[in-house]
Amino acid sequence: MKQLSERIKEAAFGSLSSGQVEMVIGWQKGPLWWQSFPAFITDPGETASLIWDPFSVSNLNKYLLNEVPKKKIALFLKGCDALGFNQLLRDGRVEREKVLLFGIPCDGLVDPARVEATGLSKGLLQVKKEREELVFYYKEGQRKAPARDFYYSKCLSCRYPNPVTCDEMLGEAVPCQPLERFANVSKLEAASLEERFTYWSRHFSRCIRCFACRNVCPACSCRECIFDIAEPRWLGKAKESGETLFYHITRAYHVAGRCVDCGECARICPLGIPLAELNRKFIKDINELYGEYDAGADLDKEAPLLTFKSDDPDVSA
Amino acid sequence: MKKITKEKLALFWELLARRATLYLPLQEDGVVNFAPWKNGARVNLRENSLVPPKNVFFPQAETYLRFQTGAKKLQLESLEPEEEFILFGVRPCDVASFTILDKVFLEEPVDGLYAKRRRLGTLVSLGCNEPGETCFCTSFELEPAFAPGADVMVWDMGEFLLWEAQSEKGDELTAKINELLDEAAPEESASALSLRNTTAAGEAAAGCQQEWNTAGLQEVLRGKFNVELWEKLYHRCLGCGICTYLCPTCHCFDIQDFSRGLEGERFRCWDSCMFAEFTLMASGENPRPTQKERVRQRFLHKLLYFPSKYGLYACVGCGRCVRKCPVHLDITQVMEPIK
Known part of the structure; x- marks a missing residue:
């Protein structure tokens, strides 16, 4: 990675x-070993402070909504980020000529929670990736372990490790070995209505309405969000199950067909709500109803939920 | 000092829950939060809760008024908390957060809802054996394994919990559950003191992992409203509410009505200075128009405005924001350039 x-x-x-x-x-x-964060640099003298490490997970393309109208910007895109960028482009929210894109092939990034779960985090100073292994550095020495054991689950099912778009690729393409991404959705589909309602009610009962899932989402690019409007107040501010369900279900419908399955919503949720499963259910349904469609990747295909055809399955039914 | 062996804990929870609503750190789907204990719940005394226990005294949303308008006159019904409760397992940093919230809610004008809950609740604190990677309570002169503000102090000694009442309320609770408590031997009592000392001294992995030199910070930040730092900091902030909602000392709230037809209720709910709408006025004017002003407000409120008014920092070093901020706007780091 160096x-x-x-x-x-x-x-x-x-x-x-x-x-x-x-x-x-x-x-x-x-x-701290897991603290890699977005940096905004205007002085060439400060570029030496930029890094790439197993924790460079933050998606940078969403920041274009705030920054780009003012000036031309360069940013780095991993595979997942490139899908999000394309979606912002397709939604008319960024101007391609105002952005310089450097692509980063990425075979997966490390979930700090998985490091903690193994106990390797105690006294940990730094983590580096060497080929297929992670090297954990401590005061007293180092330990090695297979990198893939520590990857985010979203990385394990990643189908686009190499950016589908960029102006310049900064590394060699990496191989792609995704796990089945609809496994959990299929499991939920097999459950009864009551079981599914209990499952989602339990998870959503933890929601604190911090809106992190929305704010990080590259498909959530409205200039004014319905959930922020005070008058009329569509989303009540009470922490109440009906309001919380209204928020999450509305958001899932709104990004349906535009969600690129980058998994940022689920990664960022401080309460561990499996939001990506909700979005993947929509993706699976869209694939089954209208044919395979990858938002952010299939730029030459028509967006199924924005297109009407007389032979759409819901019409003929 | 008293003690209770761990085999008796299940019985213990049951007995406590019979006396009052018992809030415990419960684990569900891998997340630990304070919630009313029910038979079969998974108690986790090892980790601190993700959402701070402030929500027991100051719920994220609470209805305090019901109203109904008929043909003739408006009917109003005030609601206030009635239920006694025991809040068990609060870490010393979070106990210290109640001292901060008390300043806001118990000084004139006294907040009746908060004051009533403070009266109804008995606070049992659990000392930390091994503070976490993002903990820095010692930077605010707090002790990881001692909370002077708790009614009862408890220490986890492996096979048993040590129990010491520290207030009248604590004595009352001890008397009610005495049947399950044993007298601790002198050397067992001494082990609590030794745990206090080792964690406070930050020995080996037992102490707070983070050290933040807060000496004179308030003075340093005075007059730094317009420095370039804020211009540099805010870009990466996503504007979500994680830091404020997971903060044990953040206490800003909104008041809203929910009404349908001729009836409705008035509630108050947490609000966050990270949200654009927080300072949006009816005229459309927003005195904090960008994330820059919002990020600055959060840090200066905790480290300058609050101490200027009340004489103490509005941060207890629990480390939740450091751990959970998705872009690592780490309060212990970001103001270093100003110093």
Whole structure:
């Protein structure tokens, strides 16, 4: 990964110092082993602080909604991020010519919770990836383990590890070995109505309405969101099961057909609500009803939920 | 000092729950939160809760008024908490957060709902054996394994819990459940003190992992309203409410009505200074128009405005925001450049 991290610094330095862009969005590192976060750099002298490591999970493309209208920006895209970028483009929310994209092939990133679950986090100073292994650094030495054991579940079912779009690719393409992504959805579909209602009610009862799932979502790009409107107040502010269900179900319907299955909503949820399953149910249904469609990847296909055909299954039924 | 062996804990919960509503750190779907104990619930005394226990005294939403309008006059019914409860397993950092909330809600004008819940609740604190990776309570002169503000202090010694009443309410609770408590031997009582000392001193992995030098921070931040730092910081903030809703000291709320036809209710609910709508006025004017002003407000409120008014920082070092902020706007780190 070190090589890639050097190439990121070079790309950032080059595009800023040549005046090609005015800002670069990448990742920087905090003092704790899992703290990699979005960085906004305008001074070529600061590009050396950019990193790429097993925790560079934050999707950077959503920031384009705030930043791009002002200036031309360079940013780094992993496979999942490239899908989100394409969706923002398709939704008319970014201007392609105002963005310089550097692609990063990524075979998976590390979920800190999985490191903690194994007890490896105690006294952990740093984690590096070396080929297929993670190296855990401690004061007293180091330990190694297979990297894939620590990846986010969303990474294990990733079907686009190599960005489907970019201006320049910064690394060699990585192989793709996705796990079946609809396994949990199929399990839920097999459950009774009552079981499913209990399942979702239990999970949603934990929702604190922080809106992190919406704010991180590349398909949620409305300038004004219905859930923020005070008058009329469509979504009540009470922590009440009906309101919470209204929020999550409305959001799931709204992003249906545009959700790129990047899994950020579920990753970011502080209460561990399996939001990606809800979105994947819609994706599965769309695939079954209208034919396979990958939002963010199938740019030449018509968006099934935005297109009417006289032989649509719900018409003929 | 008293003790209770762990085999008796199931009985213990049952006995406590018979006296009053018993809030415990319960684990469900891998997440630990305080909730009323029911038979079969999975109690987790190892981890602190994700949502802070402030929601027991200051619920995320609570209805306090019902109204009905008929042909002639408006009928109003006030609601207030009536139920006695025991809040068991609160960590010392979170106990300290109640001192901060007390400043806001118990000084004039006193908040009746909060005050009533403070009276109805008995607070049992559980000392930390091994503070977490993002813990920094010692930076605020708190002890990981001691909470002076709790009615009862409990320590997990492996095979048994040590139990010490620290207030009148604590004595009353002890008397009610005395049948399950044994007298602790002198060396067992001494082990609690030794746990207090080792965790407070930050020895090995037992202490707070993070150290944040907060000395003089309030002075440093004075007059820093317009410094460039805020310009640099806010870009990465997603504007979600995780930091404020998981914070044990954040206490901003909104008041809303829910009505259908001729009747309805008035409730108050948590609100977050991270949300754009938080300061949006009826005129359409917003004095905090971008995330920059919102991020600045959160940090300055905790570390400058609150201490200026009440004499203490509105942060107890529980580490929840450090752990859960998706973009790692880490309160212990972000203001370092100002220093």
